[in-house]
Amino acid sequence: MAQDSVDIFVIGGGVNGASVARDAVGRGFSVALAEMNDLASGTSSAATKLVHGGLRYLEHYEFRLVHEALAEREVLWAAAPHIIWPLRFVLPHHKGLRPAFVLRAGLAMYDYMGGRRLLPPTKTLNLTQDVTGKPLKPGYRLGFEYSDCWVEDSRFVVLNARDAANKGADIYVRTKVSSVRRDNGGWIVELDGEDGRRTVRAKLVVNAAGPWVDQVITGAMGKNGARNVRLVKGSHLVVRKLFDHDRCYIFQNSDGRIIFAIPYEGDFTLIGTTDEDYHGDPKDVRISDGETDYLLKAASEYFAEPVTRADIRWSYSGVRPLFDDGASAAQEATRDYVLKLDGDAASGAAVHVFGGKLTTSRRLAESVLEKIEGVLGKKGAAWTKTGKLPGGEFEPLSFDAEVRRLHKDYPELPATLTRRLMRLYGTKARVILGSAKTTSDLGQHFGADLFAAEVDYLVREEWARTAEDILWRRTKLGLRVDQAQTEALESYLAGKAMGVAV
Numbered sequence: 001m002a003q004d005s006v007d008i009f010v011i012g013g014g015v016n017g018a019s020v021a022r023d024a025v026g027r028g029f030s031v032a033l034a035e036m037n038d039l040a041s042g043t044s045s046a047a048t049k050l051v052h053g054g055l056r057y058l059e060h061y062e063f064r065l066v067h068e069a070l071a072e073r074e075v076l077w078a079a080a081p082h083i084i085w086p087l088r089f090v091l092p093h094h095k096g097l098r099p100a101f102v103l104r105a106g107l108a109m110y111d112y113m114g115g116r117r118l119l120p121p122t123k124t125l126n127l128t129q130d131v132t133g134k135p136l137k138p139g140y141r142l143g144f145e146y147s148d149c150w151v152e153d154s155r156f157v158v159l160n161a162r163d164a165a166n167k168g169a170d171i172y173v174r175t176k177v178s179s180v181r182r183d184n185g186g187w188i189v190e191l192d193g194e195d196g197r198r199t200v201r202a203k204l205v206v207n208a209a210g211p212w213v214d215q216v217i218t219g220a221m222g223k224n225g226a227r228n229v230r231l232v233k234g235s236h237l238v239v240r241k242l243f244d245h246d247r248c249y250i251f252q253n254s255d256g257r258i259i260f261a262i263p264y265e266g267d268f269t270l271i272g273t274t275d276e277d278y279h280g281d282p283k284d285v286r287i288s289d290g291e292t293d294y295l296l297k298a299a300s301e302y303f304a305e306p307v308t309r310a311d312i313r314w315s316y317s318g319v320r321p322l323f324d325d326g327a328s329a330a331q332e333a334t335r336d337y338v339l340k341l342d343g344d345a346a347s348g349a350a351v352h353v354f355g356g357k358l359t360t361s362r363r364l365a366e367s368v369l370e371k372i373e374g375v376l377g378k379k380g381a382a383w384t385k386t387g388k389l390p391g392g393e394f395e396p397l398s399f400d401a402e403v404r405r406l407h408k409d410y411p412e413l414p415a416t417l418t419r420r421l422m423r424l425y426g427t428k429a430r431v432i433l434g435s436a437k438t439t440s441d442l443g444q445h446f447g448a449d450l451f452a453a454e455v456d457y458l459v460r461e462e463w464a465r466t467a468e469d470i471l472w473r474r475t476k477l478g479l480r481v482d483q484a485q486t487e488a489l490e491s492y493l494a495g496k497a498m499g500v501a502v
């Protein structure tokens with residue numbers, strides 16, 4: 001039964017909103033969160049998906065951010081070792097870059113700034129010998145290899161929301177916050193959603209609407225003009241697999257910008273990102289021809305075999321809601337987050353969240369909680385530094401052992417399926433598989449290795465409603481199913497929504 005009155009109402013189900021809801025409910029506050037579309041349907045599913053210190057932010061002297069972000073890599077990996085894992089990045093050296101000794105010193109700093117325990121350190125590569133030199137144009141001799149991590153971004157959001165709900169938070173999806181009014185030292189929040197209109201009272205509101213944060217201030221909250229964020233668009237291409245090893249490349253382009261080429265979903269390579277100011281509606285963001293050409297050209301500068309339009313399998317774009325610090329170039333605007341407290345306990349308080357990264361979302365939530373506790377008083381202690389996300393209840397280095405254990409318990413299921421499920425759901429893969437012995441026990445088949453058992457779990461536990469939620473955010477099976485299979489999934493979901501046995 002949803003609560004009519006809560007301590008904290010969170011607007012926005014991206015990584016920042018979901019992390020705040022999780023932290024707050026875990027400290028004993030009553031919490032509700034509303035997301036107007038699907039969880040992670042905004043910026044939080046459009047990232048490069050790195051949990052990283054941000055090597056290039058060192059060049060912009062963002063030491064606070066880099067320090068905090070580096071330290072988060074192992075904290076988040078330990079919390080969710082199924083959806084977060086280490087990656088090694090290869091930086092090929094060439095004449096256009098800073099001298100090799102300067103880069104080596106920068107990487108040594110990166111290694112030692114942020115409490116690295118399990119991630120391996122930087123090393124120097126001879127690209128004429130190392131396998132990572134093979135796909136590159138001839139002439140690259142020296143490279144550096146360093147550590148960061150990968151995160152399944154939209155799953156990270158959903159798992160934060162799931163943990164929050166497990167601890168008692170109400171999570172409303174496809175529910176827009178249409179009005180937020182001060183009333184009697186608190187707020188009246190009006191929701192427009194799946195179950196029609198509804199009103200919830202809250203002592204404090206957290207505005208974590210990402211690129212829409214200013215729209216919430218001027219629209220739902222009815223304030224005069226707000227211009228706190230600068231929207232900066234970033235796009236990615238998913239292309240055919242460009243190389244056969246598991247390391248990524250970080251390339252510096254002739255304009256000084258950086259792009260990554262990352263192994264993606266087994267059979268593909270992810271190339272991104274661009275960085276340009278955006279003035280449209282965040283929901284309409286799409287890759288432009290200019291960005292496509294830019295990314296293809298930048299990758300082709302380095303790879304021996306040119307990357308062309310014919311290699312593109314998919315693309316996605318998102319908008320970074322960066323705090324507007326007045327920087328002239330989009331790539332120079334700060335990636336750090338800024339929080340603003342509006343009002344107090346007597347008048348009704350709101351915390352607005354500007355900027356942030358997937359990497360720093362847990363720390364951002366702790367900072368929001370400090371502000372909240374300043375208004376509502378303290379309830380519980382900070383806890384998320386050692387808390388696990390659902391499915392992540394195993395040691396960071398034990399992922400392969402967990403896959404082997406799952407496969408041993410389900411020997412007749414394809415090893416590719418058990419591995420994929422362990423990657424997405426961790427220990428919860430067993431909830432999906434239950435007593436199944438073979439794939440025929442998993443219900444209707446929707447193409448690739450997607451069966452009804454997984455779909456039902458996603459609807460029941462992870463707020464999935466549409467084929468897109470399942471194929472592009474909870475999983476990336478959209479890369480492997482065709483139109484007819486997508487339609488079959490849609491009609492299955494429609495049948496479920498109407499309570500029809502299909």
Ligand SMILES: Cc1cc2nc3c(=O)[nH]c(=O)nc-3n(C[C@H](O)[C@H](O)[C@H](O)COP(=O)(O)OP(=O)(O)OC[C@H]3O[C@@H](n4cnc5c(N)ncnc54)[C@H](O)[C@@H]3O)c2cc1C
Binds near residue numbers: 017175232235317
């Ligand atoms: C191209 C690109 C690459 C990036 N790469 C990385 C990376 O590699 N590593 C990293 O750490 N970070 C990265 N980031 C940054 C990171 O993705 C963002 O900082 C983060 O996702 C922002 O999350 P958010 O919760 O603030 O916003 P969002 O994810 O956009 O969430 C806000 C949510 O609020 C909802 N909402 C808005 N208005 C309302 C309303 N009235 N009622 C209800 N709901 C509402 C929206 O639907 C949306 O889902 C990248 C960003 C981009 C764009």
